[in-house]
Structures are given as structure tokens and as C-alpha cells.
Amino acid sequence: MSAAKAPAHFVLGSVQLGAQYGKLRKFSFPSHDEAVALMRRAAALGVREFDTARNYGEAELRLGDAFDPAHNPLPPGSRIVTKLHPLQHMAADASETMARAAVEESIGASCRALRTKHLPIVMLHLVYLRHAWNGAAWRRLLEFRDAGIIGEIGISAVTPQEAIAFLDDPDIKHMQVPINILDRRWTVLSAAERFARRSDVTVHARSIFLQGVLLQKEPSGWPPRCAAAPALIDWLATLTREFGLGGVAQLAVSYLRGLGWLDGLVSGVENEHQLVENLRLFEEPPLDARQMAHIEATRPAFDDWLLDPGKW
Ligand SMILES: NC(=O)c1ccc[n+]([C@@H]2O[C@H](COP(=O)([O-])OP(=O)(O)OC[C@H]3O[C@@H](n4cnc5c(N)ncnc54)[C@H](OP(=O)(O)O)[C@@H]3O)[C@@H](O)[C@H]2O)c1
Numbered sequence: 001m002s003a004a005k006a007p008a009h010f011v012l013g014s015v016q017l018g019a020q021y022g023k024l025r026k027f028s029f030p031s032h033d034e035a036v037a038l039m040r041r042a043a044a045l046g047v048r049e050f051d052t053a054r055n056y057g058e059a060e061l062r063l064g065d066a067f068d069p070a071h072n073p074l075p076p077g078s079r080i081v082t083k084l085h086p087l088q089h090m091a092a093d094a095s096e097t098m099a100r101a102a103v104e105e106s107i108g109a110s111c112r113a114l115r116t117k118h119l120p121i122v123m124l125h126l127v128y129l130r131h132a133w134n135g136a137a138w139r140r141l142l143e144f145r146d147a148g149i150i151g152e153i154g155i156s157a158v159t160p161q162e163a164i165a166f167l168d169d170p171d172i173k174h175m176q177v178p179i180n181i182l183d184r185r186w187t188v189l190s191a192a193e194r195f196a197r198r199s200d201v202t203v204h205a206r207s208i209f210l211q212g213v214l215l216q217k218e219p220s221g222w223p224p225r226c227a228a229a230p231a232l233i234d235w236l237a238t239l240t241r242e243f244g245l246g247g248v249a250q251l252a253v254s255y256l257r258g259l260g261w262l263d264g265l266v267s268g269v270e271n272e273h274q275l276v277e278n279l280r281l282f283e284e285p286p287l288d289a290r291q292m293a294h295i296e297a298t299r300p301a302f303d304d305w306l307l308d309p310g311k312w
Pocket residue numbers: 012013014015016022025051052125156157176206207208209210211212213215249266267268269270273274275277278
């Protein structure tokens with residue numbers, strides 16, 4: 001089995017910077033100039049990976065403006081990870097020719113928005129695209145990769161089962177998975193051992209604060225049907241105090257960095273204050289083995305629907 005990875009680094013999420021986003025709190029998203037300034041600030045502060053998608057509203061366009069190769073290129077060693085359009089507008093019985101054209105449209109639009117001829121990583125935004133239209137969209141993506149227009153191909157999973165199923169596919173080199181400190185599903189499925197067998201796959205976590213819910217200290221800030229909210233809030237506060245940490249955000253990040261199988265944590269921020277605060281969380285060490293075991297042993301029970309904002 002391979003050794004544990006280095007503690008996961010900060011990846012700037014961009015949906016909050018390009019679209020109206022969030023299931024519980026809906027603030028107006030930053031203006032074009034504010035978002036561009038925030039993306040550049042992140043790069044100046046050392047962020048080297050940016051997560052985006054074809055259907056995050058203005059996000060790709062704003063990243064392209066922020067890091068215009070002619071005037072303000074991305075710092076060396078940086079990369080933007082994007083996702084194919086989910087193509088939900090396409091009929092299930094559309095022809096393979098139409099599916100190929102839709103992929104070409106999405107990849108072309110990403111290249112134009114990001115002002116590049118090469119996309120280092122493109123993920124399927126939804127895994128159903130792998131087999132839709134007799135696999136035509138997937139095959140077209142592989143052709144783009146073989147032609148050098150895409151560097152590596154990956155998937156964005158909604159559930160642990162989806163992600164683990166794709167570990168059998170050698171074409172997959174990148175995954176984005178939803179995971180946070182409340183989530184026991186990955187441990188139950190022995191994710192650490194499974195991902196260790198695919199050390200060639202880069203794994204990014206999202207939902208690290210469950211769209212900000214984990215940072216809410218009152219049940220009113222949690223999804224309405226969540227009967228377990230008081231117990232979970234209390235558990236998070238108790239762990240934070242027992243471990244001598246600065247806050248729940250620190251606990252959430254140090255927990256994920258203690259897992260050993262994640263490469264990056266995608267952090268969605270809405271302003272510079274959150275960016276600077278969240279970057280600081282990565283200066284503290286990951287939780288140690290004793291603290292990690294304590295979390296697994298004391299996590300309160302709750303219904304899994306809480307882990308999927310789509311079900312709130
Ligand atoms: N592949 C997919 O299907 C998919 C889906 C969703 C997201 N993503 C990616 O993941 C990224 C992160 O999104 P997420 O849903 O996973 O969100 P998250 O990181 O779990 O939570 C982000 C939210 O937490 C709050 N927050 C962040 N830092 C904070 C701080 N320091 N203090 C207080 N509140 C803070 C903000 O919301 P408030 O200020 O409103 O509380 C922010 O919008 C996105 O930008 C996107 O790139 C991918």
C-alpha cells in the first residue's frame with residue numbers, strides 16, 4: 001500500500017464567484033471586478049489550484065479575465081480544473097453525433113472563456129455522462145485527451161459509491177468528492193485503503209463546510225428538517241474545545257487533512273475576509289491519529305440526507 005499523501009492543500013472553489021449559489025443563504029454573488037480581484041488575490045497569496053465548471057455561471061469567464069495570459073498569467077505551477085457541461089438539456093435518446101457535438105461545444109466554450117488551448121483537467125460534472133448516448137460523450141472526451149487538448153480526465157461524484165466505482169477505471173486521474181467531518185460513509189467504505197491503491201488519482205474534497213452549515217452555531221442556520229442539528233452543533237463545539245482549536249472551521253479542515261488520502265480541499269469563499277481566514281486554516285497541522293479516532297468513535301448518528309444539499 002502507498003504511503004499517506006502530504007496534507008491536503010487549499011483549492012479555490014469558484015461557483016460562489018460566478019453564480020447565485022447556496023441552498024440556505026442566497027446573497028448576491030460578487031460583481032465581475034470583485035470576483036476577478038479575489039481570484040488574483042488568491043494567486044498572490046499562494047493558491048495554485050482553482051476549481052471551476054462550464055455551468056458555474058460566469059466563473060470560467062471571470063477566471064479567464066483574472067488570469068489573462070497576455071497581461072496577468074497564472075503563476076507557474078498553477079492549474080485550473082474544470083468540468084464538462086452536465087448536458088441535462090440533451091434528450092436521453094439523442095444521437096451519438098449530437099452528444100459528440102455537445103462535448104465539443106462545452107470544451108470549446110471552456111477554452112474560450114479561460115483563454116487557453118489546453119485544459120489540464122476536465123471532469124464529468126455528473127457521472128451519468130460516462131455511459132449516456134452509448135458512451136459517445138465519454139469517447140469524445142478521450143479523443144480530446146489523446147489529442148492533447150485535455151491533460152487528464154476525471155469525475156465529480158455525488159456519493160462515495162459513485163467515486164469508488166470509478167476507481168476501477170484507469171482513464172480516471174482526478175476526482176472531486178463531497179466529504180466533511182460529519183461524513184462517516186467514507187470510513188465505512190474503507191476509502192483510505194481503496195484510494196491508496198490508486199495513488200495516480202488526484203482527489204479533491206468539496207462540501208468541506210457543507211455549504212457553510214457546519215459553521216452555523218444555531219439550529220436555525222441548519223437545514224429545516226435536521227432534528228440532529230443541536231447534537232451536531234454541540235459535538236463540533238466540544239471537539240473544538242477539547243482539541244484546543246480556534247474554531248469549527250479549523251476542526252473541519254484539520255480533520256480532512258488528517259485523513260491522508262485527499263490531495264486538495266476545495267474551499268468556496270464569497271469575500272476576501274473568508275479567503276484569508278480559510279487560507280490560515282491550512283497553516284495548522286492536521287489532526288493526529290488519536291484525535292481522528294476520537295471523532296470516528298463519538299460522531300452522533302443522523303440521516304444521511306443532511307450530507308447532500310440537493311436533498312435539503
Ligand atoms: N462538483 C460539484 O458538483 C460541486 C458542487 C458544489 C460545489 N462545488 C465546488 O466546491 C466549491 C465549494 O463549494 P461547497 O458547496 O463545497 O461549499 P463549502 O466550501 O462547504 O462552503 C462554502 C460556504 O461556506 C461559507 N464560508 C466559507 N468560508 C467561511 C468562513 N471563513 N467563515 C464563514 N463562512 C464561510 C460561505 O457561505 P456563507 O458565507 O453563505 O455561509 C461559503 O459559500 C465551489 O466553489 C465549487 O468550486 C462543486
